[in-house]
Every structure is written in structure tokens, then in C-alpha cells.
Amino acid sequence: MKKEYLYSLFFSLFVYLPFCTRAPLVINLCLLALLILSFVSQKYYKIHSYIVHILLVVSVGVYWLEYGTLRSIEGGVFLLSLLTLVKTFEIESRRDYFLFLLIVILQLVGHMLNTESISLVLYCLALLSLMFASMVKVRFEREHSFNTFGLLKKYLVFSIPLTLLFFFLFPRLQMNSFFIGKLNNQGKSGFSKELNPGDISKLALSDETVFRARIDETSEIEGLYWRGTIYHENEGLKWKQGKIARDEFKRGTNESKYRVSFDNYDNGHVFTLEDTYRIKSLSAAREFRGSGKNFLLFSYRDEKLRFTGHRSKGLLYYPAKENLDKYLQIPSGSERFKSFIRETFSKLDGRNKKVKAVLSYLAKNNYEYSLEPGDLKGDKLEDFFFNTKKGFCEHYAASVAYAFRVLGIPSRIVGGYQGGRYNSMGEYIIVTSRDAHAWVEFLSKDGHWKRVDPVQYIAPERITMGANFFYQRSSENLSTGSSRDTLLNELRLFVDLVYFNLNTYFLNYDKENQMELLTKIFGKKPSKFVLFSFMFSFFIVSLLVLYLVYVLNWRKAPYQRVFEKVMRKIERDSGVTKSTNLGHELYMKEISKNSKRLEIEYLIVRRYNYLKYAKGPKRDDFVSFIELCKKYLSNEK
Known part of the structure; x- marks a missing residue:
């Protein structure tokens, strides 16, 4: 073989x-x-x-x-x-x-x-x-x-x-519309079609990175709510997604952008900031607007999802009129809970007062925020609300949204992530599974959706500190980390920065990254004419370099290149330049008339002619010729 x-x-x-x-x-x-x-x-x-x-x-x-x-x-x-x-x-x-x-x-x-x-x-x-x-x-x-x-x-x-x-x-071209495969409809966002007690607390046990985001406009971590899945079908503490008409929106002012890069190969709901009105996929994926104010991406190939989110400060979302009844739906059962909510809060005037009263009740009655709330018995909603008073974000979001509906306030639950970890070295945010969160949106008196987060009233440190530090402090019962922990934390952030930059500027280097680089080169965003002129000049120069390097030199075999060096040395020593139409042996005879004896030079020329014109020279002939030329060039005759 x-x-x-x-x-x-x-x-x-x-x-x-x-x-x-x-x-x-x-x-x-x-x-x-x-x-x-x-x-x-x-x-x-x-x-x-x-x-x-x-x-x-x-x-x-x-x-x-x-x-x-x-x-x-x-x-x-x-x-x-x-x-x-x-x-x-x-x-x-x-x-x-x-x-x-x-x-x-x-x-x-x-x-x-x-x-x-x-x-x-x-x-x-x-x-x-x-x-x-x-x-x-x-x-x-x-x-x-x-x-x-x-x-x-x-x-x-x-x-x-x-x-x-x-x-x-070289210009980055968007070829996704041509090189498309079969649409991958498998969604694995971490949030299922149902939200059950304990689902998000299981996610929060992991510290796996979900996505990284670079935001143009400075934002406080505690104000970053990354919306993903909408739940509106109520079954007590259990909530489900369902088919509803799309929300309508009204854009505000002060528009800005942010970029999100997922760390895995998930499809389905992507996580966007609350004031996002549009997303543009940066990967080979198809974009969809969800029924609520959320978005979906489905990749055409096995590629990590990336997108640019477009924000508008003061953006307002309004529910479709045909959806209002669905946002007031409540199941049968939990009569004790319903009676308590009506008797305690229904006499208050206005939606805002009722909303604040429900949240204040949770803050004042010894409810506990915990990753391990334990099992619930019987009517799970009533057991949690009246007996255990111990739960995670999904427990409180489910009970508060239920209470709002009992009071006649349209509401729904949003599943996603809150906050993230800021990497000051690279000026971007790392969102992990530990940041998984659920909160409530209710319909304000002005007719648009408004967020309330029950956890802000029960464990405000979870929102202000961020999930990572809050859970670490809770588990270790420490107020601050040691210097050793701080050093390890800085090292992790540096490693993550290297990984993120390699993905952004090498593996996922796209048109936007290229425009950012050219903006730094030119001092401002180049016009199409400047960009075309620059690329055309670059292309011509590249072709010229390739011609000079390859056509004039690299196409020659090693023995030819070393022989040319020998001829240049002979010309320098003799002071006679060889004309292009003069053969090598005739040139040697020409310079030997007024020069010293040139036995070694004659030998090199004859052996070169043999290698170039003879049929089937052996490999050893090339090797010995190159060695002879090198010895001559180093004056080792």
C-alpha cells in the first residue's frame, strides 16, 4: 500500500x-x-x-x-x-x-x-x-x-x-440568505412552556454562562431585566404559555443598541431588555416577534445565536384588545386565597394602590426568599401563601400575578434573567444561569404593561447586589470576600475576557465588527465611497504583492533561487552585468577574459544547465548542487 x-x-x-x-x-x-x-x-x-x-x-x-x-x-x-x-x-x-x-x-x-x-x-x-x-x-x-x-x-x-x-x-458580505439549511426549530432556552414551582430555582443552582452582552448606553445592573418567555395561562402556582395576539408598541426617544452573544447552541426565545423594539440577527438565523414583547431566533445551522437589540427609552407596549380576557383568567379552586385577597385589598381605590398593597403585604409578613423552599402539600398556592411562606422568584411571581387577576388587574408572568455580572476589563455583562428570574407585568391605568418584581420587596439585596454575590453571601454568611477570592475573581474575569474577544473578533468577526475597526482607523464611520475606494486599493495592492512574491520568485524551484544568488555574486565580483539575452556559459567566457580563473563558477553553471535541461536528474543531484552553491556563497571553496 x-x-x-x-x-x-x-x-x-x-x-x-x-x-x-x-x-x-x-x-x-x-x-x-x-x-x-x-x-x-x-x-x-x-x-x-x-x-x-x-x-x-x-x-x-x-x-x-x-x-x-x-x-x-x-x-x-x-x-x-x-x-x-x-x-x-x-x-x-x-x-x-x-x-x-x-x-x-x-x-x-x-x-x-x-x-x-x-x-x-x-x-x-x-x-x-x-x-x-x-x-x-x-x-x-x-x-x-x-x-x-x-x-x-x-x-x-x-x-x-x-x-x-x-x-x-476584506468586505464582510451577508450570505446567510443564500447558504441556508433547514430551519432548526428545536428550542432549548432553559425555560419550558410551563412554569412550575422549583423550575427556576433549579436553573439558578448552575453558574453556567448563558450569554454575554455589550451595551452602548450605561445601565445599572439592577435595572437590567432580560425578558424571554411569557406565561399567561393560570393554574395556581403553575403557569403556561399560550397562543395570544401580538402586543402593540409605541417607540420613545434616545435610541441605542446592544449586542448579545449566546454561549451555547440554543434556539427559541432570546433574552432582550425591556425597552427593545427590534432585533437584528448577526448569525444565520431567522427572527420572529413573539406574542408578548419578546423575540425568537431559530438558526439555519449549528451556530451560536448572536443579535443586535435596538432600544428606545420610554418604549411602551400595549396588549391587543382580544387578549384582555385571557390576562384576567383564573382557575377554579384556592377559594381561601381568593377570599383573602378580595377582603384585604379590593376596597382600595385605583390599580396602583392595590398593586403596592399586595407587594407591601409580602414585605411585612415574614416571607422568605430561598433556593430550597421545600415541597408543598394540598393546594400548593394556599400552602405556600398561608403556611410555609418560603419560596423562590417563581413562587412569588405566580402568587402576585394570581392576586392581581383576582382584583381585576390584567397580569402575566415573564421568565428570563435579571442583572448579570459586569466585566470592567472588557466593559460587557456576563449573564449566567444563576441570574435566572421571574417577575410580573400588570396593565397600568394608562393601558400599557408595567413591571413589578416581588423579590424587590422580599429580598431587595438579590436585585441590588446581583445573583452571584447574593447567593455567595447567603451560602457563606460573609459580607465581603477575602483578598484571595478577589484575586481569583479577577483571574476568572480576565480569562472570560480573552474567550469573549476571541469569539467576537475572530470566530464571529462580522460586518459590524469590521465597521467598528474601520471607524477606529479613519476616526469616523467611513462612507460607502471611501470604503469602496479603500477596499479596491487594498485589492489591487494585494494582487501586486502576490505577483511580485509568487510569480517573480516563489514559482522558481529552490535550486534556481540559490543559483540566482550565485550569479548576483559573480556579477558583483567581476563588475560585469549579464544581459538577459546572453547564456550563462557565454557570460562566463566573457568575464573570464579579464578575470581570475573561474573553475568553481564554471562547474556551478554546467551543473545548473544539467539540472534544468537534462531528463530525469536524480534527487541527490539537486541536493549536492544546492550545497555547492551555499559553500560558494559563504566563500568555503
Whole structure:
């Protein structure tokens, strides 16, 4: 079995294996079948090409049935995976292996376009370097035996700066409308269609990062309420989502933006600030407005969701008129609770007074905020409200929203996150599962939705301090952290900053990031004309650099480049410049008339002509010629 085939087998496996879990089982089985047939064909029995072609067509058909389209990055990568395996059937020479490497490099680049993992990107770059080194080895194997990685290093010295320039400055085009796959409708936002007692407290036990946000306008952490899921069907302490008409809104003033980057591959409800009236997806995803003042994103491919939120200070949301009855719905049962609410608060004048009275009652009657409220018996709402008086945010949101409806005040529950952790090093906010929260919205006397948070009356430190510090203080019974904890905290924030910046400015570098960079370069946001002129000039200069570096120099073999150095030294020593139409041996005769003896120079010229024009010079001939030239250049004659 030829070594070229073994190399191709190695690269085929190591390019595909880290990403095989993203493809359905049937796709992996098709590729595995091609791989096995390729091995059999190379080692035991030559398989006819028509069998390979039939299996190729079957594989494409299976992919089409699975995804419904080939017009996506996943489809392109799959076709390249098929081509690499088909090419392994034909590897008989170095040329075949060279073509195989070109295809598999395209396949690897396709995988890199569809990954947002730092470790996978580093893995791909390392594998890409190995493949490029292998290409250099195949290209120059007959001509020299010096270290392949030495030559690779020379290529990288020229290619890396140009690559970085193209990466950061070449226009970023939005191609999501073309390279779309099947819409992924699986939502995993952490909030289900039902809100039961204990659901959010389970989320809050984890410190896993959910998303990071960079806000243009300075905001206090305690005022950041990230809205996600709306619950309006009431079943006591249990609330559900339901089908309702969309809210209407009226924009305010002082508009600003913020950017949100999710840390996982969730779909469904995204979490936006209360005064958000629109979102724009920065990833390959489709945007939807929810029934309440919330938004949804569904990705077209396996990509972390990112979006820009547009805010308007003073934004007001109004419920659709057909929804008002749904926001007053109350279930049967819990008669003691209903009677108590009516007898205690119904005589008060005005909605605002009733709302404040209900919340003040919770603050003055020894209710406790706890991650471990314990099990509830019988009528869970009444057991919590009258007996245990111990619960988490969902307990208080459910009971308060219920109480409002009993008093004739339309209300609903919002599930999402409150606050976050501010990273002063990078000026962004980290929102974790620990920040999971639920609160109430009620319809004000002016007819728009207004937020109230019962936790502000029961455990105000949870809102003002933030979840992370509040729970830490509660568990350790400490008012401040030690210097060691502070140092560890700063280290965590620094590591998170590095991770966030790598994702923002490398893995997720997009049009907005590019415009931000160009704004810093030009001092202001460049116009379309300036941007086009800059990009056109950059493109022309890049082509010129490629021509000068590659066409005039790199297309020459190593023995040719070192011979040119020898000729330049001879011209300097003799003081006679060689004309372009004069052969090397005639030039040597010309300068030997008025110069010292040139035996070594003649030898180099003759051996060069032999290597260039003779049929089938051996590899050792190139090696010895290069060594001879190097000795001459270093005056070691």
C-alpha cells in the first residue's frame, strides 16, 4: 500500500472525525461505506468506478432526503467529504495526492466556517499546517532534502500578514440568505412552556454562562431585566404559555443598541431588555416577534445565536384588545386565597394602590426568599401563601400575578434573567444561569404593561447586589470576600475576557465588527465611497504583492533561487552585468577574459544547465548542487 494513500487516509479521518457528531447517523454510515470500499480497493481488489459512482449518487440522495437542500455550508462540506473519499480510490501518484490535499483543505475550511469552538479552530489550524507541509513536501521532494518545515516557515512569513489583512479588511458580505439549511426549530432556552414551582430555582443552582452582552448606553445592573418567555395561562402556582395576539408598541426617544452573544447552541426565545423594539440577527438565523414583547431566533445551522437589540427609552407596549380576557383568567379552586385577597385589598381605590398593597403585604409578613423552599402539600398556592411562606422568584411571581387577576388587574408572568455580572476589563455583562428570574407585568391605568418584581420587596439585596454575590453571601454568611477570592475573581474575569474577544473578533468577526475597526482607523464611520475606494486599493495592492512574491520568485524551484544568488555574486565580483539575452556559459567566457580563473563558477553553471535541461536528474543531484552553491556563497571553496 502506497504511502500517499496512507497519508490521505490519515487526513480524511482526522478532518472528519471531530465533526461527525453533527451529522445524522445515516450520513456517517454512507461516508464509512465509501471509506471501507476505498481501503479494500487499494489493498485487495480494484473496485470498478461505476460502483463508486452509484454509492456517491445514493449518498447525495440520502443527504437530500435528510436535509431537503444542498444549498448550505453543511451541504457543501458533505459534498467535499464525498469527493475526498472518492479521490482516495484514484491515488496512484504524487499528483493524485496533491489534488486530494487541495480538496481536503477545502473540506477543512468548510468545517472551520461552521464551528465556534476555540479548541476546534486551533485543531483545524494545526491540521491545516500539517497538510500544507505535506503539500510542500510533495512539491519539492525531488529537488531538495532540507527540512520541509523550514521551507514552510518561509511561506508562512509572507502568507500570514497578507491573510490577516484580508481577514480583517476584506468586505464582510451577508450570505446567510443564500447558504441556508433547514430551519432548526428545536428550542432549548432553559425555560419550558410551563412554569412550575422549583423550575427556576433549579436553573439558578448552575453558574453556567448563558450569554454575554455589550451595551452602548450605561445601565445599572439592577435595572437590567432580560425578558424571554411569557406565561399567561393560570393554574395556581403553575403557569403556561399560550397562543395570544401580538402586543402593540409605541417607540420613545434616545435610541441605542446592544449586542448579545449566546454561549451555547440554543434556539427559541432570546433574552432582550425591556425597552427593545427590534432585533437584528448577526448569525444565520431567522427572527420572529413573539406574542408578548419578546423575540425568537431559530438558526439555519449549528451556530451560536448572536443579535443586535435596538432600544428606545420610554418604549411602551400595549396588549391587543382580544387578549384582555385571557390576562384576567383564573382557575377554579384556592377559594381561601381568593377570599383573602378580595377582603384585604379590593376596597382600595385605583390599580396602583392595590398593586403596592399586595407587594407591601409580602414585605411585612415574614416571607422568605430561598433556593430550597421545600415541597408543598394540598393546594400548593394556599400552602405556600398561608403556611410555609418560603419560596423562590417563581413562587412569588405566580402568587402576585394570581392576586392581581383576582382584583381585576390584567397580569402575566415573564421568565428570563435579571442583572448579570459586569466585566470592567472588557466593559460587557456576563449573564449566567444563576441570574435566572421571574417577575410580573400588570396593565397600568394608562393601558400599557408595567413591571413589578416581588423579590424587590422580599429580598431587595438579590436585585441590588446581583445573583452571584447574593447567593455567595447567603451560602457563606460573609459580607465581603477575602483578598484571595478577589484575586481569583479577577483571574476568572480576565480569562472570560480573552474567550469573549476571541469569539467576537475572530470566530464571529462580522460586518459590524469590521465597521467598528474601520471607524477606529479613519476616526469616523467611513462612507460607502471611501470604503469602496479603500477596499479596491487594498485589492489591487494585494494582487501586486502576490505577483511580485509568487510569480517573480516563489514559482522558481529552490535550486534556481540559490543559483540566482550565485550569479548576483559573480556579477558583483567581476563588475560585469549579464544581459538577459546572453547564456550563462557565454557570460562566463566573457568575464573570464579579464578575470581570475573561474573553475568553481564554471562547474556551478554546467551543473545548473544539467539540472534544468537534462531528463530525469536524480534527487541527490539537486541536493549536492544546492550545497555547492551555499559553500560558494559563504566563500568555503
